[in-house]
Amino acid sequence: MRAQADILTITLNPAVDLATNVAQVIAGPKLRCGPPRFDPGGGGVNVARTVCKLGGVARAIVAIGGAMGEMLIELLAAEDVPALPVAVSGETRQSFAVTDNSNSAQFRFSVPGPALQSKDAYQLLAAIAEHAAKDGWVVISGSVAPGLPADFQSQIASLVAKKGARVIIDTSSHALDRLIAHPTTPVHLLRVDQSEAAEAAGRPMTTVADSLSFAADLVACGVAETIVTGRGAEGSILVSNKHRFFCRPPVIKAHSTIGAGDAFVGAMTLALARGDAPDQALQWGVAAAGATVKTEGTALCELASVQTCFDACRIEVL
Template sequence: MSRILTITLNPAVDLATSIDRVVAGPKLYCKAPRVDPGGGGVNAARAIRKLGGEVSALVAVGGAMGEQLLQLLVVEDVLAVAVHVRGETRQSFAVTDETTGEQFRFSVPGETMGSADAAQLLSAIAQAAPRDGYVVLSGGVTPGLADDFPQQVLEAIAPRTDRLVVDTSKAALAHLLAAPGKPVHVLRLDQREAEQAVGHELASVAESLAFAQDLIAHGVAQIVVGGRGAEGSVLATRDQRVFCRAPYVEVQSKIGAGDAFTGALSLALSRSEALDQALRWGVAAASAAVGSEGTALFGHGEVEALLPQCEAQDV
């Protein structure tokens, strides 16, 4: 089994708590928080470890909060490759209203990086990339880094592997879609991101698959995976179109669900599983994360229990 490297450019220490009712004005006394390491690649790495995979998590960290994040990764049995950058690692905070079940999520931006930070990160990524393995760039690109940073990562890892999985957002995603250069191995988008990119609603599975194959035709990626919320996810290559329906779970928290999907999908691909089976693992992991409290992702055996309910079919 190939080792996997995940990359988190903008990690966070995640706090999740709850209160009887969220109201404006008075001081609100929350329950004791759950504290977890967070950020796209971190959560993907946590999911891989929970599923029994081997993974290293490269994280850009700074300050006391960065040290806390590294300690939290030790607790999760995730091997960290720390790249120390300027500024303090950020925090994210989520509060669940126990009366309504609504979850309020607050995320502060990471501190701006400079050219020295970018060069240091790319050098560390090039050294840590597993030979013929998978590299997973998941989460936002930190302010100050170039919009084409995913393409720079692909170039940096080229001497060792071309299997780059990208799950990013905002300007970096827009740049990748508009000016792809060499295609990444796998690109994942959620439904909102796909609809923003195409400029209209993707009302059906067929429309999501058509959009995915259009990206492939334009050289963005070899494989495109698209989320469709609670309905499930699609996967497309030039010659294959697959839809996997998600099982019903009672929603507890959506934090990290997309990252869990990316981690489980990448693990299955690293084990040379068929694309439809890899999609099933991703959908099962995302569903398990949605059904788990706060920032916990999922517990032992929960993904495996949901997997039989995740039906993949060619479309």
């Protein structure tokens, strides 16, 4: 096993993911589904799962509640992912995906998580302060649970920065908007996918040049030292003050996009924690995302498939 720095992931709004299939999705009649698949879900959870699948070690702080929260922790234990559960108000949510066998279309549904309280925020920050390692990597990934302060991710980043931790954030919606609109100390790396970048910029990310300009603007504004922005099946771009790379994956027949972004972050974080250069870390991320879209339902990538994709990826200097 290669040496690596400590990796701690944080999931503020996890879910138990259910995936199934049906002959055809139509309104009205009862639809007879295939056998369900259950997986632990949520951004940071999937990041930690990916790190472990690729031969690394990651601990996962997970906000959980109720019977569904207990099921999530049991699912993580079954994969030998070290979990650090933090009991919070309410019941952990579920997400589910249904594949239409007649045309391979995938329908994804996500219910809102429980509204957390100020005591929950305090307990989460206390757990993060306890478990964040000096000079380690901290990944904040996924949505922010309702009820938490608007700047909660920034609070976490400031807290772990005192230990010299390098922070990676992959989020969306209002949490992403706030990070971009109110930057404080730049985080180490921020990942933004293509649709999120278009929404944040107020313009379509039609070309590679559009994505490059968007990422460079965020670096210049002090949002993050490094911005990684996706372009779907085209690949991903990495921009910092020192580097500008574009990694293109091989042509892949996609079965399910669930978890691909999380797999990207997990593989890239592991590579960085092992001391790999930014372009190589980007390549591992793109490879893991590519290997994940080849799987069914809520399944994540496996090491052999990631290695095959990695060998077929191409890095360009922009």
